[in-house]
Amino acid sequence: MTTSSLSPRRHLAALPPYTPVLPFDVRAAQLGRTPETIVKLDANENPYGPSPLARRALADLRYAHIYPDPESRALRQALAEFVDVPADHLLAGAGADELIDLLMRVMLEPGDKVLTCPPTFGMYAFDARLNAAQIVEVSRALPRSSTSLLKEGQGSGEAFSLDLDAIRRAVEEHRPKLLFLATPNNPDGSLPSPEILDALLDLPTLVVLDEAYIEFADEALGRHKSRIMQVPQRDNLIVLRTFSKWAGLAGLRVGYGAFPSWLMPTLWKAKQPYNVNVAAQEAARATLRDLEERQLVVAHLRYERERLYRGLQTIPYLEPYPSQANFILCRVVGKDAAALRQRLAEEFGILVRYFAKPGLEDHIRISVGRPQDTDRVLEALEEIANEGIAN
Ligand SMILES: Cc1ncc(COP(=O)(O)O)c(C=O)c1O
Incomplete structure (x- = not known):
């Protein structure tokens, strides 16, 4: 075998490098918190878990x-x-x-x-x-x-x-x-x-x-x-x-x-x-x-989605979009969206999603959680709003 044959398929060289998602416990440790104190609203998971x-x-x-x-x-x-x-x-x-x-x-x-x-x-x-x-x-x-x-x-x-x-x-x-x-x-x-x-x-x-x-x-x-x-x-x-x-x-x-x-x-x-x-x-x-139990869970999440949506509408620097899913995308106005994501994680232990992608650089996506998760995320966003300073 010549060394020139030791190469992966050519088209794979053009793939962007792999960026691993940090496991939840590793991310929690990085933020200096225990996993239980983190509000994880970054991957559209179901906070109620299995039936x-x-x-x-x-x-x-x-x-x-x-x-x-x-x-x-x-x-x-x-x-x-x-x-x-x-x-x-x-x-x-x-x-x-x-x-x-x-x-x-x-x-x-x-x-x-x-x-x-x-x-x-x-x-x-x-x-x-x-x-x-x-x-x-x-x-x-x-x-x-x-x-x-x-x-x-x-x-x-x-x-x-x-x-x-x-x-x-x-x-x-x-x-x-x-x-x-x-x-x-x-x-x-x-x-x-x-x-x-x-x-x-x-x-x-x-x-x-x-x-x-x-x-x-x-x-x-x-x-x-x-x-x-x-x-x-x-x-x-x-x-x-x-x-x-x-x-x-x-x-x-x-x-x-x-x-x-x-x-x-x-x-x-x-x-x-x-x-x-x-x-x-x-x-x-x-x-x-x-299915009856799941129907209840879905109903809770749909109810919570509307509550979160209404709450997000009151945050002066956010413009949420109506959603048919278990997450809400928000435009971030007058603040840096990536920095906001970072602050929510580091200061409040709240994980939301930011995409460095065309058309989304000024957005964050927040998954719908339990009522206490909605409370935590809205309180944090309000606290940031009340500072009155852009990051
Ligand atoms: C639109 C869409 N399709 C598929 C998936 C992946 O689903 P699964 O967990 O079943 O692989 C996701 C996960 O976030 C998704 O957002």
Whole structure:
């Protein structure tokens, strides 16, 4: 073997370097605090954790020493009832994240194109690059003050709304194989209208709706907002869902997707055999037996979202956007958003999310927590406001 053959795939050299997310306990130690005193509102997790039945299933786990069912049969059967889609259209994954990557691995030849509408969830572009695809970006309407990225004709619509005409033109010109859309979108929490979604589904491309947060959208558990029931009737629709948010199982890594029949055999061939572990499968199944409890948790979080939203509206240097998810994006006016994030962490032990991304440099995103978390974050933001000095 010559040393010149000792190199990773060439396209990976162009990937931005890996920036690890600090584990919660490490971040807490860095801030000189114990994890219990931190208010963690930076990753859209569920502060209530798993449902009681899911906790019990984990405590009673009997088969941790046996490999999991590679087809997640019992879980897929329970999901089929939950989402009203036949199990043979459903695939479980180690989080929706795994399914995004799996889908790209089976669909994309190097150089194929993936259309995304930034600002949005970063994994679409990350996985597209990993799979040597080209990314076609059709930006959402940016808030008026975020001029850094504004090009001619952009920024005219409601903040973060989709530019349907530009998407149509981009599909026509670039013929992307996949179009990824988070519904509701991360980081702003907006949900496109049914008319826009219908128009997108008429485009000649495979549309992936990422419904990671759909359970927090206006109808209970997102049943009516979701498009998942339409998957069996359409050849060009994929819907991804997760147990990370509404079900409080982010740490266990379990999600699922509904895919058209023509794609299922290839997904089965390409996935890792034991992709969803025993604990995750059991906890997810138990959650589906505990829907009344989850409905309450989702209702609490939705109520708290409105309380947080109203509170944020009273903070003079913040402009929150209405959200259909379990987080609220805020524009920061007259203060440096990155510095604000830093102060909240260091002085108050409150973690919120900042994105150094075009159109978002003057924003922070705050996940919805418990009532006491809302109180802490609003008190801190008010204290900073009352200082009357910009950072
Ligand atoms: C839009 C969106 N999709 C998918 C995910 C990842 O979900 P999972 O935890 O199931 O991998 C997230 C997580 O933050 C997200 O925001």
